[in-house]
Amino acid sequence: MEIVLVGLNFRTAPVEVREKVSFSTEQAQRAAEELRAQGILEETLVLSTCNRSEIYGVHPTAKRASAAALVNFLSNFHSIQPELLSPSLYHHYDHDAVRHLFRVSAGLESMLLGEAEILGQVREAYLRAHAAHATGPVLNRLFQAALEIGKRVRAETELGTRPMGVASAGMKLAERIFGKLNDRTALVLGAGTISEQVVSQLRDRNIGRLYLSNRSREKAEDFAKQYKGEVLDWGNWDSTLKLPDVIVSAVGVQEALLTKPLIERSMAARGNRALFLMDLGMPRNIDPTVSELYNCYLYTMEDLSEIVQQNRSARENEVPKAEVLVEEHVAKFISWQASVELIGVLDTLRGSLKERRAAFLHEKLAGMNHFSNEDREHIGALMDELLEKLLIAPAERLRAEKELRKKIQNVEAIRELYLSDREKP
Amino acid sequence: MNHTFVILTVLAYLLSMGLYVQFLYTGKELTGRLATLLMFLGLGTHYLALLMSARASHTVPYHDLQGAMSLFGWLLAVTYLCVEIYHRQRTVGAFVMPVILIFFFIANLMPTRPHATAPVHGVVFALHVTLSILAYAAFALSCVLSLIYLGEERLLRIRRLGDVVWRLPPLELLERMSHTSVMVGLVTILVGTSLGFIAVDRNIAEHYSYFDPKYIFTLFVLLLYIVYFRLARTAAWRGARASKLCVFNFVLVVVNFWVVNLFFSQHHRYF
Known part of the structure; x- marks a missing residue:
């Protein structure tokens, strides 16, 4: 049994190559079917996200020939020349493949260190492959362990707790003031990419009410339709600004759009309830002196970038802790794998000994005609019993072996001593 | 007997405080739950210490400054636990526990005076x-x-x-x-x-x-x-x-x- 992994990610391949080798859900399913149909792999799972495309599989024999076959398969499947593809690919086998998957699941191999999305993507890929019967006992166990380590790393380390994007950092800060945002109101000014990121974050947090405003009302309405928001007139600030608890501004202006007197009036109108402002525009959209107002919390792009930077350093400090957990789970998986292999080796050994016993008896008893068929069967049964007795003690000792390295060595020793190449599982 | 409960209370409160502080830094749910559990245990032994003291003096435990401070610490712990459970928020425990401990320590380290009858x-x-x-x-x-x-x-x-x-x-x-x-x-x-x-x-x-x-x-x-x-x-x-x-x-x-x-x-x- 050999676990094989062939793939590429943002570290090994430029975006142009990653785009060509990415798999849609249907493509991933088709690829898994074809790989098994062509006999390249016995069990298969395709993991494809915007930053990586990886094929995990179990090869029917213990040879590493499958990697070359997988490169050819990828090249044919995506119609990309092998020489263009090969330099971007990495190949991992067995323990290294297990370790790689566990690191991916833990977020250690992500572009945004510790991001949570990858765990969901691994889960989805596994559930789809499982439903399509593309996985078997090995990949099932492997991916269940990967999901477990992903959860454990997030629960036991700080790797995933702090926000890493400007928009999510802003939302986390708003939660420091208001708690959950599901009964709050937000106003987003602008309809560009940054505004979209913020709106998406607000929707993820089930914001109670979402208002959108933009110079181009048409664009704001499109935006509102997409994110189920309400459009407010641009420029009607006195009536607009008294509504929200969170204001995010990301528009291109030359002078501050929201001035101190304007916010002062809105604060008076809203009974001085806390107001959280995020200025994501460049040049700044909100007068910086607004932060002097009572119960106003203003964060600019610079402030949020600094927080993200602090968080990045904090997450990096958590990497060693996460790596310890990953190694613990890798050892657990290898131990399981070794036990499974032990059972396989013992079964093969038993089968082999029985075959030899049958051949031996057949040869030796050929000239002994005074034995009846009943006697012959009896002799066969006695020899089977002897073989079982001879096998039980070493099998028990092997099973009871606690030290993983020794267990693996013992399995290897049995293979080498008693089994021919043909018989090795 | 009273000393046993005092020592048990100090141990439970100290451990609880340590766990609350750890919870504040790590956010591990299990640590937080253990902190709350130990605080409950501390409350139990603290109550028994107050009860023993009242029985020994044949009067209410708060008739002297020692008893009043100890009872204050106990009631602060009770109030905090109610607020923690009501608002489902334990991070505050790390800040409240030291206050409870200070009152409990002072109350028990003060020289014992002969009890006047209430x-x-x-x-x-x-x-x-x-x-x-x-x-x-x-x-x-x-x-x-x-x-x-x-x-x-x-x-x-x-x-x-x-x-x-x-x-x-x-x-x-x-x-x-x-x-x-x-x-x-x-x-x-x-x-x-x-x-x-x-x-x-x-x-x-x-x-x-x-x-x-x-x-x-x-x-x-x-x-x-x-x-x-x-x-x-x-x-x-x-x-x-x-x-x-x-x-x-x-x-x-x-x-x-x-x-x-x-x-x-x-x-x-x-x-």
Whole structure:
């Protein structure tokens, strides 16, 4: 049994190559079917996200020939020349493949260190492959362990707790003031990419009410339709600004759009309830002196970038802790794998000994005609019993072996001593 | 026997405090639950220590300063646990536990004085004292919560967000927790004072005169917190100003408590 992994990610391949080798859900399913149909792999799972495309599989024999076959398969499947593809690919086998998957699941191999999305993507890929019967006992166990380590790393380390994007950092800060945002109101000014990121974050947090405003009302309405928001007139600030608890501004202006007197009036109108402002525009959209107002919390792009930077350093400090957990789970998986292999080796050994016993008896008893068929069967049964007795003690000792390295060595020793190449599982 | 419970209480509270601090830094749910569990255990042994002390002196445990401080610590722990369970927020435990421990330590490290017999007995009197001390414990908790609010608000304003700030309760939740605590204090001080008058009325002939400067002080405390409660909901005061007022109120309570009890009151020496 050999676990094989062939793939590429943002570290090994430029975006142009990653785009060509990415798999849609249907493509991933088709690829898994074809790989098994062509006999390249016995069990298969395709993991494809915007930053990586990886094929995990179990090869029917213990040879590493499958990697070359997988490169050819990828090249044919995506119609990309092998020489263009090969330099971007990495190949991992067995323990290294297990370790790689566990690191991916833990977020250690992500572009945004510790991001949570990858765990969901691994889960989805596994559930789809499982439903399509593309996985078997090995990949099932492997991916269940990967999901477990992903959860454990997030629960036991700080790797995933702090926000890493400007928009999510802003939302986390708003939660420091208001708690959950599901009964709050937000106003987003602008309809560009940054505004979209913020709106998406607000929707993820089930914001109670979402208002959108933009110079181009048409664009704001499109935006509102997409994110189920309400459009407010641009420029009607006195009536607009008294509504929200969170204001995010990301528009291109030359002078501050929201001035101190304007916010002062809105604060008076809203009974001085806390107001959280995020200025994501460049040049700044909100007068910086607004932060002097009572119960106003203003964060600019610079402030949020600094927080993200602090968080990045904090997450990096958590990497060693996460790596310890990953190694613990890798050892657990290898131990399981070794036990499974032990059972396989013992079964093969038993089968082999029985075959030899049958051949031996057949040869030796050929000239002994005074034995009846009943006697012959009896002799066969006695020899089977002897073989079982001879096998039980070493099998028990092997099973009871606690030290993983020794267990693996013992399995290897049995293979080498008693089994021919043909018989090795 | 009493010493055993004191030692067990100190151990439980110390461990609980350590776990609350660890929870504040790591956010591990299991650590937080263990901290709460140990606090419950500490409350149990603390209660038994108070009970033993009361039995030994044949009087209520709060008749002397030692007992009153120990009971204050116990009631502060009870109030905190109620607030923790009601608001489902444990990070505050790391800040409240040291206060509880300080009171418990001082109460138990003070030299033991021979117990004087309590001039007044009975359920009404016991409830009066217990509820009054509970009120002060609730006000102390609101003060701690307000201090956390002010600290967190300051850190958010100067954008110094270390490990702890991300785990502290949101500002508005801290405000609500503080209001809950003040509300508990107001209700208990009202009921406790009313029961005090009933107790005085029953014992008037034997020990008490109707007037005690403590009454004016209690009225003053009531007014302070009613004003806080009212102002904390107004546009001009909600937020940091209300929290500052809450801290200021508690400082006044402590100072007046000290001055009034030690120098003016005849019947309220320790509560």
